[in-house]
Amino acid sequence: MDKVAVIDIGTNTFHLLIVDVSGAEREIIHKEKIAVKLGEGGISVGKITDAAQERALQTLSHFKNKIDSEKVDRIFASATSAMRNASNGKDIIRKIDQVCGIKVKIISGIEEAQFIQKGVKKAIKIGSKPTLVMDIGGGSVEFILCNEKEIFWLESFEIGAQRLLDKFHKHDPISKEDIENLYQYLEKELSPLTAQLEEWQPHSLIGSSGTFDTLVDMAYAKKTENKPDDVAFTLSLDDFQLLFDEIIHKERAERLAIPGMIEMRVDMIVVAICLIQFILRNNDFNAIQVSTYALKEGILEAIVQEEIIV
Template structure:
């Protein structure tokens, strides 16, 4: 089979990702990838809108992505938008403008579809075996949880409690105050009752975090060992004890100091504090010794769907 070139655009609440790939029947090759901290949720997500400045950043980034896609001569573009766009009152208008200006048709996916694509991405990374795992993806707008193994997803839910929302609601002081952490934890207890029940029902014995925050946490861990992460590897392990050390630091440092941590990246420096509080909370529900971190998430799930379970035509017509 001749390779099919495709472009995947993941328009997340915090980060826009572009992935240009060559697809084969059972594998893909990355031609180019880039992520840009568009922060489309900033200043608007808590009011169900997209701030004019955030729209400007989004269009600027999409123009840049479109130039790269055209430069590669790629015509198959699969664009997905998640929490910030699906909950915005002007989401439909925003997507229409993108179609008009860039001829990119954006698929605004619901929480269930998002969780399914994240599951397929994690499975594609080789993170899963036969044991039942809890998988989590911390986005800027929503957080997805999936319980399952390499064979199937037994339970999945998307919760609108992502990093930008948690920041807006709880992180007013820098470093974050103990009281703010306590308020955030109570909020999570309340919002994640359904997850706590599912954990009791399915009894997962491992925890897999996908992309984003988990990438940065493993970067910080590897830097602390003076090691470099292998580019060809998709799955990394972060010992819980090491996570606790990093999280402890993140809660006591201000932004300037967090930026000095080897392995930290500017686009993650704000959200990583509340994201770490969320991981701490999940570790109370499922006390594992090791966190498994998958490089793959939603956009690789889209590739898995493109390569196998759906023909290119099926995905285009959705």
């Protein structure tokens, strides 16, 4: 048996996954996520604030205590958009090592996209036809065009939900003008993706984790159905449209009262669903599949397959 801990230091959320690995078997020992909001107040100027740094150190000290108590054999900690673009990112990485005893690797956007695709493949059988995988982070958004066997194209765009929130969510509820400005921005920023969608014309969209998880929770709550304990779900386009129409017309307190909504998602979900709507408007998709697996599960798979040596 080999105990492996994967830490995902995201722009909004920090994740800890501790797994017992034995051959092809995986047993989850511990799974935890904490809304650290690393990018809050500083991401738009390329800096991590002192307050965010303090929250990060507290959370990672807590994670390290858990890792030590579980007698973990190997640890891999990765940091994404907020850390890789912050002028003080490398200083904070050094401080994490000194204070928490955790060595952190800043991964590129392309590496992030590759790991996300690897994680999604563990949750969903992608099939032989071109599929678009989409992961909305706080700092960056990853798109992967692939099928079960190969990746045709992938890219990471620094247009994550915290960045879009800072830039475009000027009114609450968000105004039509805010949304229009956001769509114009996305049209420009995502022109490389638009070209790829025209070429490959995928009809299947897979959303990984985060916002997509919350949308699934809300869809089940709306139907007053118990959500099964599974790693993959389907969100119909009609269900998405109902949630979109509800969310964009509510202010923060009203959004928080929607069954299935969680506090860590309530601010960024507005721009995140606008981003999803933009993608749906620009291509003919049949439905949205949702993978609860994402970056950390992909990293775990790369560790197990010895593509990452820890």
